[in-house]
Amino acid sequence: MLIVNAPVDDGGHEEHGHPERPARLAAAMAGVADLHLGDDLLVVDARPATRPELIRVHEATYLDELGVFCYEGGGDIDQDTYATYDSWAIAQRAAGAGLAVIDELRDRGDGVGFVAVRPPGHHALRDRAMGFCLLNNVAVAASSLTAIGERVMIVDWDVHHGNGTQAIFWNDPDVLYVSTHQWPLFPGSGGAREIGGLGALGATLNVPLPAGTTGDVVRQAFEELALPTIERFDPTWVLISAGFDAHADDPMADLALSGGDFAWLARSVGACAPGPGRVAVFLEGGYDLRALQHSVSSSLAALMDVDFDAEAPTSGGAGANEVRHAQSERRVAMRMADQDI
Amino acid sequence: MTHEIKTIAVGFDGSLPAEAAVRWAFTLARPLEAEVVLVHAVGLLGHLEGEDVTSEFHDAVARLAHECNFDIGHVSWQIEDGNSTSVLMRASGQPVHADLIVVGSRGKSAHAGLMLGSTSLQLAERSTIPVMIVPYDR
Numbered sequence A: 001m002l003i004v005n006a007p008v009d010d011g012g013h014e015e016h017g018h019p020e021r022p023a024r025l026a027a028a029m030a031g032v033a034d035l036h037l038g039d040d041l042l043v044v045d046a047r048p049a050t051r052p053e054l055i056r057v058h059e060a061t062y063l064d065e066l067g068v069f070c071y072e073g074g075g076d077i078d079q080d081t082y083a084t085y086d087s088w089a090i091a092q093r094a095a096g097a098g099l100a101v102i103d104e105l106r107d108r109g110d111g112v113g114f115v116a117v118r119p120p121g122h123h124a125l126r127d128r129a130m131g132f133c134l135l136n137n138v139a140v141a142a143s144s145l146t147a148i149g150e151r152v153m154i155v156d157w158d159v160h161h162g163n164g165t166q167a168i169f170w171n172d173p174d175v176l177y178v179s180t181h182q183w184p185l186f187p188g189s190g191g192a193r194e195i196g197g198l199g200a201l202g203a204t205l206n207v208p209l210p211a212g213t214t215g216d217v218v219r220q221a222f223e224e225l226a227l228p229t230i231e232r233f234d235p236t237w238v239l240i241s242a243g244f245d246a247h248a249d250d251p252m253a254d255l256a257l258s259g260g261d262f263a264w265l266a267r268s269v270g271a272c273a274p275g276p277g278r279v280a281v282f283l284e285g286g287y288d289l290r291a292l293q294h295s296v297s298s299s300l301a302a303l304m305d306v307d308f309d310a311e312a313p314t315s316g317g318a319g320a321n322e323v324r325h326a327q328s329e330r331r332v333a334m335r336m337a338d339q340d341i
Numbered sequence B: 001m002t003h004e005i006k007t008i009a010v011g012f013d014g015s016l017p018a019e020a021a022v023r024w025a026f027t028l029a030r031p032l033e034a035e036v037v038l039v040h041a042v043g044l045l046g047h048l049e050g051e052d053v054t055s056e057f058h059d060a061v062a063r064l065a066h067e068c069n070f071d072i073g074h075v076s077w078q079i080e081d082g083n084s085t086s087v088l089m090r091a092s093g094q095p096v097h098a099d100l101i102v103v104g105s106r107g108k109s110a111h112a113g114l115m116l117g118s119t120s121l122q123l124a125e126r127s128t129i130p131v132m133i134v135p136y137d138r
Helices: A023-034 A051-055 A060-071 A088-106 A137-144 A165-166 A215-233 A259-270 A287-305 A320-340 B016-032 B044-050 B057-069 B084-092 B117-125
Strands: A002-005 A041-046 A073-074 A083-084 A112-113 A152-156 A175-182 A204-209 A236-240 A279-283 B007-011 B035-042 B073-083 B102-104 B131-135
Touching: A002 A023, A002 A088, A002 A165, A002 A259, A023 A287, A041 A088, A051 A060, A051 A088, A051 A137, A060 A073, A060 A083, A060 A088, A060 A152, A083 A088, A088 A112, A112 A236, A112 A287, A112 B102, A137 A165, A137 A175, A137 A236, A137 A279, A137 B073, A152 A215, A175 A215, A204 A215, A204 A320, A215 A236, A215 A259, A215 A320, A236 A259, A236 A287, A259 A279, A279 A287, A320 B117, B007 B084, B016 B035, B016 B102, B035 B057, B035 B084, B073 B084, B084 B102, B084 B117, B102 B117, B117 B131
Parallel strands: A002 A041, A002 A112, A112 A279, A152 A175, A152 A236, A175 A204, A236 A279, B007 B035, B007 B102, B035 B073, B102 B131
Antiparallel strands: A073 A083
16 A cells, blocks of 8 residues: 655745756655556545644744745745745645654554655755755754654655755764765765764664765665664664665766666665654655656555556666765774763 | 954855855955955856856956956955755864855745745855845845
């Protein structure tokens, strides 16, 4: 069973010529439709996230400022990020959609969740919008789970490092944040030595990858670097910050993944959940519409174990040395942190 | 205790507040014989703009140097991926080794925390080296 939020009317959050646009969401939903799930597809209403739910991860003053900024008509927040009159309401619903999907998964104890929303969230900091993101959707969902005692792993395979998510959970030992991303690239964070704060050493795991990285290297990074940490953490929930801009066709970056690579990742990450009904996929980036549609289908099909003709996995590109280097850098950082304590 | 200012880092995104900051940096650097490094943060959209994301700014910088009678030979660029606050924060370290950061501010804003002006606020709060904030008055 795939549990998807009802479409949030996102047409009011648009800026002419901006790549983070409503057509992205349509492409993602077309990716769901391509799976022809029939009765195995359940659509749940998306409600707005409440202020107490948002305040778990965002500062109240930021929420107030963003709300008023939108109410007064919005505009450019920084060189990348915009908001319109409608953006506040849309962002609230995007954050709430994740909560609704997780509620349904908890009620059923079964299924895979897909939170198909925009604007994306993983760059949004506690007190600042950035990188197209206004509210941190996956963080709002993760914090709702840790609030009831769950241990949450967030795997972020967007091509950009999820600096907002990392920062929000930097000192939280109940959230393991794992990210593969192109480096150097926006937002400039995500080095292998960033391992979490004193309250959560080792609960942040970054694998920076060079341009041209192919799927075989991402698989190596996951198996050799991430899996041992994940097994030690032993998550009770798995949330995926699924950006599909690491696809070779995406114009925003230079990794070289395919639909088949995302399928492998989805299957492997999903297998880290302790049982059914504990995996939810959150849409982050992905700006080539065809690649986005195909990659959504490939990932969800792999998680649900249904047939889909995904592109072949890739290999032979850059990055193997960088993965080994990241492993060594992480060990050094962990050792230094141990000595400091 | 004295502090020598050898290198001044200026946040530059081509905006009018950034131009105001560059004017101050050039004016300050001339008598100090300091180098000026224009720090440009490349955002998400910067990746779509091609290789040399600062080429569109070169004429403006030359004009500003001329206005301030500052030798353009003492001006260089530092281009980094990231948001402007984090990129400018790193200017105190390698390879820029700035002794002072100069940034423009949009000045009065009802939403100073949200707008570009927050770069100056965050730098003022978190920078390990002195920060000069140049208000831009439209």
